[in-house]
Amino acid sequence: MINLNIDGIDVSIEEGKTILDASRKAKIKIPTLCHHEDLCVAGNCRVCIVQQEGAKGLVAACAMPVHEGMKIHTNTMEVRRSRKHIIELLLSEHNADCTKCYRNNNCELQSMANQYRTGNEMFLDLVPEKNYTIDQSSPSIMKDDSKCIRCQRCVRTCENLQAVSALAVANKGGKMKISSFFEKPMHDVVCTNCGQCINRCPTGALIEVNNIDEVWEAIYDKSKHVVVQTAPAVRVGLGEELGFHAGSRVTGKMVSALKRLGFDSVLDTQFTADLTIMEEGTELLTRLKKALVDEDTSIRLPMMTSCSPGWIKFSEHIFPDFLENLSTCKSPQQMFGSLAKTYYAQQRNLDPKDIVSVSIMPCTAKKFEADRPEMRDSGYKDVDHVLTTRELAIMIKQAGLEFMEMDDQKFDSLMGDSTGAATIFGATGGVMEAALRTAYELVTGREVPFENLNIMPVRGMEGVKEAVVKIENPVEAWKFLDGVELRCAIAHGLTNAKKLMQSVKDGKANYHFIEIMACPGGCLGGGGQPIPTSQKIRDQRTKAIYEEDMAMPIRKSHENPDVTKIYQDFLGEPLSHKSHELLHTKYVKRERY
Amino acid sequence: MAENKQLKRVDIIFSEECGFKEILSDALKMDNEKIVDELLNSGLRGRGGAGFPTGMKWKFTAQEKGDERFIICNADEGEPGTFKDREILFKVPYKVFGGMAVGAKVIGAKEGYIYLRGEYKFLLNDLQKHLDEFHKTLDALDFDFRIHIVTGAGAYICGEESALFESMEGKRGEPRNKPPYPTVSGYKGKPTVINNVETLVYAFMICRLGSEKFKELGTDDSRGSKVFSVSGDTPIAGIYELELGMPLQDFVDEFGDGDTKAVQVGGAAGFCVPRKKFKDTVIGFEGVPTGGSMMVFNSSRSMFNVIHNYLEFFEEESCGQCTPCRVGCQQLLLGVEAVKRGDKSIDYLDELLKLSQTMKLTSKCGLGQSVANSFSSIVDNFREEMIY
Numbered sequence: 012m013i014n015l016n017i018d019g020i021d022v023s024i025e026e027g028k029t030i031l032d033a034s035r036k037a038k039i040k041i042p043t044l045c046h047h048e049d050l051c052v053a054g055n056c057r058v059c060i061v062q063q064e065g066a067k068g069l070v071a072a073c074a075m076p077v078h079e080g081m082k083i084h085t086n087t088m089e090v091r092r093s094r095k096h097i098i099e100l101l102l103s104e105h106n107a108d109c110t111k112c113y114r115n116n117n118c119e120l121q122s123m124a125n126q127y128r129t130g131n132e133m134f135l136d137l138v139p140e141k142n143y144t145i146d147q148s149s150p151s152i153m154k155d156d157s158k159c160i161r162c163q164r165c166v167r168t169c170e171n172l173q174a175v176s177a178l179a180v181a182n183k184g185g186k187m188k189i190s191s192f193f194e195k196p197m198h199d200v201v202c203t204n205c206g207q208c209i210n211r212c213p214t215g216a217l218i219e220v221n222n223i224d225e226v227w228e229a230i231y232d233k234s235k236h237v238v239v240q241t242a243p244a245v246r247v248g249l250g251e252e253l254g255f256h257a258g259s260r261v262t263g264k265m266v267s268a269l270k271r272l273g274f275d276s277v278l279d280t281q282f283t284a285d286l287t288i289m290e291e292g293t294e295l296l297t298r299l300k301k302a303l304v305d306e307d308t309s310i311r312l313p314m315m316t317s318c319s320p321g322w323i324k325f326s327e328h329i330f331p332d333f334l335e336n337l338s339t340c341k342s343p344q345q346m347f348g349s350l351a352k353t354y355y356a357q358q359r360n361l362d363p364k365d366i367v368s369v370s371i372m373p374c375t376a377k378k379f380e381a382d383r384p385e386m387r388d389s390g391y392k393d394v395d396h397v398l399t400t401r402e403l404a405i406m407i408k409q410a411g412l413e414f415m416e417m418d419d420q421k422f423d424s425l426m427g428d429s430t431g432a433a434t435i436f437g438a439t440g441g442v443m444e445a446a447l448r449t450a451y452e453l454v455t456g457r458e459v460p461f462e463n464l465n466i467m468p469v470r471g472m473e474g475v476k477e478a479v480v481k482i483e484n485p486v487e488a489w490k491f492l493d494g495v496e497l498r499c500a501i502a503h504g505l506t507n508a509k510k511l512m513q514s515v516k517d518g519k520a521n522y523h524f525i526e527i528m529a530c531p532g533g534c535l536g537g538g539g540q541p542i543p544t545s546q547k548i549r550d551q552r553t554k555a556i557y558e559e560d561m562a563m564p565i566r567k568s569h570e571n572p573d574v575t576k577i578y579q580d581f582l583g584e585p586l587s588h589k590s591h592e593l594l595h596t597k598y599v600k601r602e603r604y
Numbered sequence: 605m606a607e608n609k610q611l612k613r614v615d616i617i618f619s620e621e622c623g624f625k626e627i628l629s630d631a632l633k634m635d636n637e638k639i640v641d642e643l644l645n646s647g648l649r650g651r652g653g654a655g656f657p658t659g660m661k662w663k664f665t666a667q668e669k670g671d672e673r674f675i676i677c678n679a680d681e682g683e684p685g686t687f688k689d690r691e692i693l694f695k696v697p698y699k700v701f702g703g704m705a706v707g708a709k710v711i712g713a714k715e716g717y718i719y720l721r722g723e724y725k726f727l728l729n730d731l732q733k734h735l736d737e738f739h740k741t742l743d744a745l746d747f748d749f750r751i752h753i754v755t756g757a758g759a760y761i762c763g764e765e766s767a768l769f770e771s772m773e774g775k776r777g778e779p780r781n782k783p784p785y786p787t788v789s790g791y792k793g794k795p796t797v798i799n800n801v802e803t804l805v806y807a808f809m810i811c812r813l814g815s816e817k818f819k820e821l822g823t824d825d826s827r828g829s830k831v832f833s834v835s836g837d838t839p840i841a842g843i844y845e846l847e848l849g850m851p852l853q854d855f856v857d858e859f860g861d862g863d864t865k866a867v868q869v870g871g872a873a874g875f876c877v878p879r880k881k882f883k884d885t886v887i888g889f890e891g892v893p894t895g896g897s898m899m900v901f902n903s904s905r906s907m908f909n910v911i912h913n914y915l916e917f918f919e920e921e922s923c924g925q926c927t928p929c930r931v932g933c934q935q936l937l938l939g940v941e942a943v944k945r946g947d948k949s950i951d952y953l954d955e956l957l958k959l960s961q962t963m964k965l966t967s968k969c970g971l972g973q974s975v976a977n978s979f980s981s982i983v984d985n986f987r988e989e990m991i992y
Contacts, residue, residue, distance in 0.1 A: 054781040055925040057966045068965045068973065074781035089965065096962040100931035134935045134959070135942060161924065180776055180925075183759065185934045187924025 015081035030072040030083055031059060041085055042094070042123055044101075045162035046073040047211050048545055049531065051171055056162050058097050058123065061085045069093060095127045103134045105214070106143065106157035112215040117542060119213035120160055137185075146191075148198035150382045151220055151375040152206060159189055159216035165208035172531065173505040175325065177202035189216070192604070201328050201604060203505065205321035205529045206375030206399075206538020219375045219539060222396045223406055229367040229396070230273040237367045238355065239274040240347045240426075241265060243281055244373035244437035244534035245400045247555035251541040251548070252404030253414040258551030260559050263419020268407050269371075270420060276355075279422045280370065281429030283346040284436045284445070286577070287318065288568035290594055291340045291442075292450040293585035295524055296489070304491045311335040313500075313515065313522040316442050318342045320380035321529025321538075323598065325505050330512050331600040339595040343436065344370050344377055345386050347426065348393030349593040354581045355426055363389060369396045371403045373437070373537035376529065385596050399539030428573040431464075431559070431566030438556045439503035439533035440469035440476060443526040447480060447499070449569045454482055454489040464566055470557075472532065472546070474507035475500060477522075498522045504531040611858055614821060614829035614845045616809050617692060617699070617802065623812075624698055629745050631706045631811040636666065639710050643807060646815035647827030652678060652763075652800035653870060653895030654970065658807055661797055664787035665711040668795035675707045676772075676791060676798040677718040680756050680763035683871035684917060685897030688831040689801040691843050693720075693727055696805065701738040701751055703804030706811060707797055708749045716751040717791070719768050722758040760921035764969050765790075765798045767923065778923045779969035802831055802896070823849035826888030836868075836900035837861050852877055852885040855898065863902040866985070871897035872914040873974035876907070878985040907986035912940060914978050922971060929972025932963040936979060943990060950991055953983055 012023045015033055022037045029052070034041050045056035054074030063070045064082040069090060072083075084090065102124055109115050143157035161180075166189060169178040177200045181190035191200040209217045229237050250259035269277040295314050301307040317323060317338045326333060341349070347370070352363035370377065374397075380386065381394040398406070407414055422428070432448050435441030444466045451459040459466060459480070468478040480497045482489075500522045502511040508527045514520040530537045532549035535556060560566060568574065582590045631639065643659030650656045665673060677700060681689040693700060704716045720728065735751055742749055754772055756762045762771045766780035769791045790796025799807070806828065810818050822828045826848035835841050838859045846855075856864045868876050869885075869892045877885050877892060885891055901910065915937040924930040939956045942948040960976035967973045983990055 052781065053925075054968060055927070057927050057968065060966045068967075071781070071968070076783060092958075093962045093966050096959060097927050097966060100927050100935065100959075103935065104931050134931075134955075135938050135948075137931070137934055137938070140934075140938070161927075161930065163925070180778075183761070183924045184918075184920040184922045185924070185930065186920075187922075187930060 013077045013079055015077050015079070015083065017083040018085055024077055026077070028077055030061060030063075030070070030075045030077060030081070033077050034072060034083070034085060039085055041072045042126075043073055044119055044123070044160065044213050045164060047164050049172060049211070050164060050167040053163055053167065056097070056101070056160070058094055060090060060093055060097075062087050062090055095129065098123055098127050099129050099133055101160050102129060103137050104141070105160060106138050112158065113218045113221070114215035118215060146197045147220070148196040149202065149204065149220065149379075150198075151204035151378045152197055152202070152209060153218050153220050154197055155216055155218070156188055158214045160214055161187060161189060162213060163189065164211040164213065165189060165217055168207045168211050171506065173203065173205060173207055173529070174509045175201065175203055175505060178208060201602070203321040203324045203529060204376035204379040205505070207530060208538075209375060210538050210540065210542055210544050219399050219402070220378060221402060222378070222398055223402050226369055226396050226398060226406070229369070234365060235367045236275045236361050236365050237273070237369060238276045238278055238351050239269055239369045239371060240278050240280040240344065241269070241371045242344065242373055242437065242534060243284065243434050243556065244537060244540065244552070245371050245403070247437065247535060247552045247559065248373055248400045248540045249404060252401060253407060255415065257548045258555045260555050262559065263421070264414060264417040266422055267417040267420040268412050268414060271412055272406055272410055274369070276423045278347070278426045279429050280343045280347055281433035281436070282426045282571070282573060283343040283350065284433035285429055285568035285571040285574050286346055286594070287340055287343050288432060288445050288449050289574060289578075289585045290590060291316070291338050292446050292453065294338055294340065295446070296450060296454065297586065299523065300491065303495070313525045314338055315525045316527060318436065318442055319527065319529045319534075320374070320376040321505070322508060322527045324376065324379070324601070325508065325529060326512070327598055327601040328603060329509065330516065333512065333516070334598040334600065337598055339597070341386070341594055341596045342380065344372060344397075345380065345393055345596070346594045348381070348386065349389045350426065350577075352389035352391050352393060353593060354577060357581075358425060363391055367395050368393065369398065370394050371398050371400065373400050373534045373540045374530075375399060375538040377539070388593050400541060401539060404541070426573065428571060430568055430571045431561065431563035432568040434560045434563060435556055437534045438470070438553050439528050440471070440501045440526065441533060441556070443469045443478070443499055443501050443524070445568055446524070448567045451480060451482070452567065453569065454485045454492055456486045463561070469499065469501055472550070474504060475502045475511050497524065499524045499526070501526045503528045503533050505529050611850055611854055612847050614847055616813070616829060617805050617831055617845050618695055620696070622699075622809070624702060625741060627808065627812045628702050628705065628741065631702070631808070632709055632745055632747055634811065636710045639706060639811065640666070642810055642815045646810045646818040647822075648803070648806050648810060648818065649826070649889060650800055651802035651806065651830060651895065653683070653873070653893065655889050655893055658799065658803055661787060661799070662707060662710045665795045665797045668788060670795055672792075673711050673713045673795045674791045674797070675704050675711060675713045675716040676768070676796060677704055677716070677801055677804055678763065678765065678768060678798050679718050679724065679801050680721045680768060681724070681801070682721060682760040682763045683873060683895055683897055684914070685835050685868065685871045685899045686833045686895055688833045688843050688896045690724055690727070692801050692805060692831070693724070693731060697731055697734045698738055699805045699808050700801055701735065703799070703808035704751055705742060705747065705749055706808055707799065707804065709747070711795070711797055713797075714748060714750070716749065717772065718751060718753045719762070719772060720753055720755045722756040725755055728753065728755065759923075760917075761923045761971060764971060767969070768798070769796070778925050781968070800895070821847045823886075823888055823890065825890035831896055832894070832898050833896045834859050834898045834900070837864065837902035837905070838900045849886055849888040849890070851883065852887055852892070853882040855887060856882050856900070859898070860900055861902055864900055865903045865905070866901045866907065868897070868899040868901065868910070868978065870894035870977070871899070872917055872978055873970070875977050876910070876981040876985065907982050907989045908940070908944060911979060911982040912937070915940065918971070918975050926968040926972060928963040929967045929975070932959055932967075932972065933975060935959060936975065940990060953987065953990060957983060
């Protein structure tokens with residue numbers, strides 16, 4: 012342990028930690044901008060400067076390792092004056108038209124400017140000097156350079172956390188800016204639309220493309236029947252935007268709010284998550300049978316999940332040789348979309364052209380996914396509009412709803428019922444766990460041999476997780492799996508995904524089934540979730556997801572009565588012709604650069 | 605200006621009659637401790653400008669654990685007004701290689717690199733030829749060490765040692781956070797000695813001359829001699845090896861044109877000394893240090909133009925990663941323009957001076973930290989020229 016003194020307070024902290032870590036331990040707040048706990052240290056914004064006795068100049072608390080006997084002062088005249096200067100410098104480069112900004116009231120620069128009472132002594136306004144551009148080409152992410160403070164959080168996110176490197180620093184000096192790879196527009200650059208950059212942007216330089224107005228328009232259009240689906244992770248994140256602490260489950264209030272907003276039917280993506288398990292589980296078992304029994308060498312294993320559109324686009328760019336390994340299942344959002352305009356329309360006696368299908372997602376890549384040309388199997392655009400958790404919160408505020416006071420309501424029927432297995436889709440390892448709960452039972456006739464169905468080895472925040480499930484005494488139809496050890500792997504965050512896939516590609520790993528989610532922590536840490544997102548917040552949302560699962564009366568996808576019903580009434584059976592038509596898809600090879 | 609007052613010339617760096625191979629083979633037989641002791645005793649400090657004791661640098665790196673270490677010659681000579689490393693590499697490249705080999709022996713490096721300024725690519729062919737010869741000499745001495753030359757791409761910031769490592773690693777040339785220092789984690793994260801071209805030659809020559817001889821030159825704080833690049837309003841612009849610790853007045857008496865109003869010591873990142881302070885200013889680490897650049901200005905020069913030129917340079921050459929340097933340089937540049945135009949009051953210069961102090965205190969690397977040197981020394985001393 013290293014002992015140091017900050018503002019007269021003695022602190023002990025492990026070696027290798029920084030002054031910033033120590034100050035937090037001592038409950039002394041040092042402001043930061045470029046620092047983000049998910050990312051490596053940058054030390055480039057300099058607002059965290061403090062005085063270290065004996066050091067030349069001031070030091071950046073986020074980048075300076077502690078050492079024995081250090082004496083730090085965080086609030087001297089010099090520190091305060093310098094910090095104010097730095098904030099004023101940032102503001103001078105920044106388009107501070109706050110009232111028109113999407114991040115107004117949730118902007119780290121704005122709150123810092125407010126604290127330091129910047130104003131009259133401002134430096135020259137540099138904004139007119141700059142040729143700032145707004146890139147609106149992407150269906151998911153909007154990049155406004157005039158709001159950028161060049162902290163490079165997005166660059167580090169894209170490179171270190173996601174191994175994508177769509178965003179990069181270009182030029183130097185006064186012309187230095189955050190650009191895209193080869194300055195390509197966001198639409199053309201190799202970007203997975205994951206939105207993790209948005210989640211870490213301290214200002215409004217990176218935001219999701221807003222679709223709120225289109226949704227209001229559809230709601231107000233009397234000739235339209237507007238259905239809405241909500242992803243599992245939304246219900247454990249939405250509360251944060253509306254006054255609840257992180258990790259609050261607000262499912263019932265969210266349903267009430269959606270009904271009050273005027274949606275004609277409030278349904279659940281979790282229904283199609285359960286359906287995904289039926290389709291994907293059957294696909295896995297079929298692949299295993301073809302590979303193990305029929306010895307069909309054209310069958311590609313490991314099979315990989317396909318729920319995460321960020322991951323899908325990543326693999327299309329980076330691992331195009333593995334597209335046949337991807338499950339052909341559409342994501343739950345897109346399964347829902349195509350069923351909304353076929354099955355739902357039929358059952359409700361509606362003309363699908365009058366149905367507007369909206370989804371609420373923790374994700375920005377879902378906006379891109381809904382736009383994919385493959386996603387029109389109903390004969391229409393399967394999902395018309397995708398809103399992030401944040402956008403839904405804005406609609407709720409716009410409608411003047413007192414969210415915290417709302418009563419709990421249930422999803423509408425037909426495509427609104429789901430199981431605990433679907434809920435955990437929102438957490439890393441959740442799809443794997445849901446699939447195992449169902450597949451194991453289909454094969455053996457017994458429940459998975461884990462206490463309370465909780466398959467702990469696939470849970471948690473480790474970057475790459477592995478699990479082996481041994482199949483013993485299967486039922487007659489699956490006899491060939493007797494004694495087979497089903498080897499599974501799970502990765503979340505694209506850097507981890509790349510690591511895992513590389514080991515598969517190099518032949519170093521031998522799995523049957525892989526779950527990959529593009530975002531750290533899975534969908535609950537998605538790019539469309541409330542800002543800020545941190546490890547602590549992801550942990551709280553995870554806890555909430557598993558609580559929600561435990562609270563569900565049914566916790567296995569194959570026991571969802573609505574799923575049984577849709578197979579009886581409409582689809583026939585998993586992997587039927589109809590389900591292939593509506594619930595499965597193809598992938599396209601994309602360029603690496 | 606009297607010729608009998610001429611400053612003492614020194615001839616260590618460029619002297620050809622040094623018996624290069626003999627020095628090399630003797631040095632490679634010396635004890636590492638002995639070499640370090642000699643360097644420490646000599647008082648040799650880095651000649652790139654920052655002045656860190658060379659012996660300490662070598663000693664620290666030698667003490668680090670790890671299988672791989674590097675020695676790097678910083679030949680990214682980019683400071684405005686400096687051109688002495690170019691001359692050294694052109695005239696006595698083998699002495700630079702020799703210094704690297706001795707350093708490699710002390711720290712246990714098998715590989716060394718010369719990071720050659722992009723604009724000096726014209727030196728590359730000759731340098732490589734000399735290097736091939738040098739490698740043969742090393743082989744003959746049975747010393748396992750190889751030097752590679754890498755070229756920069758023209759960014760001033762890459763002369764900053766940690767930005768130089770980044771550049772060598774194929775990344776954007778941006779300075780790193782310090783600590784860790786290069787002696788602990790430099791090129792490829794390995795313990796690294798990085799020395800200026802001139803420093804390596806002195807280190808090499810100290811092995812021959814002995815530290816006592818070297819110490820006879822200079823002052824307590826600034827031992828030995830130094831190569832100066834003299835430019836500007838001087839009838840005898842050029843490269844001179846002079847004893848350190850000279851009063852600036854003596855320098856002006858010899859190199860000025862009789863009408864010298866200021867000398868910019870240490871390039872754009874250095875200090876501007878006005879006429880009234882020539883007598884009290886010592887050129888050396890105890891006074892005004894320089895990496896070699898001495899720019900002489902006579903009374904026909906506008907000091908506004910001088911600082912404007914420097915600020916334009918810094919505004920463009922800042923890597924842009926840290927706020928005080930990136931935005932500070934822009935504000936200083938546009939600020940002095942606004943004052944000159946009358947758009948901002950004279951008092952705004954005081955705001956800018958305060959800002960330059962913030963840049964000095966808070967910038968991540970030496971670039972941003974040293975903008976205040978020229979800015980405050982010019983604005984303070986030539987305030988009226990900023991306005992009228």
